Amino acid sequence: MRGYELCLIFQHETTEESIDQKVGSLQEKAVSIGGEIIKIEKWGKRSLKYAIKKQQKGYYCFVSLTGDNKTLHEIERMFKYDESVLRYSYIRLEESEVKAITEIPEPVKAAETKPAETKAVEEEKTTEAETTPEKTENEPAAKEIAESAEASDIEI
Amino acid sequence: MKRPTRKRRPMYQKQKICRFCSDSNLQIAYKDYSTLRHFVTERGKIIPRRISGCCAKHQRELTRAIKRARSIAIIPFTVSAA
Numbered sequence: 001m002r003g004y005e006l007c008l009i010f011q012h013e014t015t016e017e018s019i020d021q022k023v024g025s026l027q028e029k030a031v032s033i034g035g036e037i038i039k040i041e042k043w044g045k046r047s048l049k050y051a052i053k054k055q056q057k058g059y060y061c062f063v064s065l066t067g068d069n070k071t072l073h074e075i076e077r078m079f080k081y082d083e084s085v086l087r088y089s090y091i092r093l094e095e096s097e098v099k100a101i102t103e104i105p106e107p108v109k110a111a112e113t114k115p116a117e118t119k120a121v122e123e124e125k126t127t128e129a130e131t132t133p134e135k136t137e138n139e140p141a142a143k144e145i146a147e148s149a150e151a152s153d154i155e156i
Numbered sequence: 157m158k159r160p161t162r163k164r165r166p167m168y169q170k171q172k173i174c175r176f177c178s179d180s181n182l183q184i185a186y187k188d189y190s191t192l193r194h195f196v197t198e199r200g201k202i203i204p205r206r207i208s209g210c211c212a213k214h215q216r217e218l219t220r221a222i223k224r225a226r227s228i229a230i231i232p233f234t235v236s237a238a
Contacts, residue, residue: 007228048229058229062187089228091186 003098035067172209186224
């Protein structure tokens with residue numbers, strides 16, 4: 001089993017619920033094939049650095065999972081023709097990276113046997129994700145302004 | 157005929173140190189815009205090793221990270237002049 005990190009960029013109009021649903025169905029499929037989802041990381045809405053399918057904004061979601069080529073085929077089938085997904089890409093993780101992800105959240109792993117608790121953990125994650133994007137959106141914007149100011153100075 | 161010998165101007169240059177070698181806390185990750193942006197020009201080009209001072213190993217990792225970040229629109233491919 002290899003570790004992969006999947007990056008999904010949804011249209012910014014898609015609701016959290018539908019995203020959760022899609023990630024959930026991905027999880028089901030991955031588990032049915034024999035893989036496992038290690039980590040879900042939601043960045044929330046961010047501005048894209050260039051337009052994808054004429055969209056300037058997107059909802060970033062990173063999913064770390066273990067699996068094999070079947071899992072990747074399944075991912076491709078799920079997201080290739082899904083219009084709400086602007087872009088998907090997966091990257092192979094090194095074994096050390098997989099270990100780093102799986103070993104730190106020990107309590108989460110222990111809770112996996114009890115599905116009710118994992119849901120609670122996921123909910124916590126989503127609430128975190130809801131609060132963080134505001135910060136992450138503002139920060140780069142401020143930096144961009146600073147950069148553009150620098151750029152204009154140079155041009156003068 | 158002998159080619160006129162030109163005096164070479166002595167080059168004084170500070171020794172550049174790889175940032176990632178000197179600071180082990182700095183990690184290269186394709187998702188990390190705040191570190192990657194220092195290694196990209198305003199136009200979105202990757203800054204060469206000769207200028208950034210990175211060691212070969214880390215420059216390789218950097219380029220890979222930057223290219224991955226470009227593919228998921230974290231870093232632009234190009235920035236057109238305003």
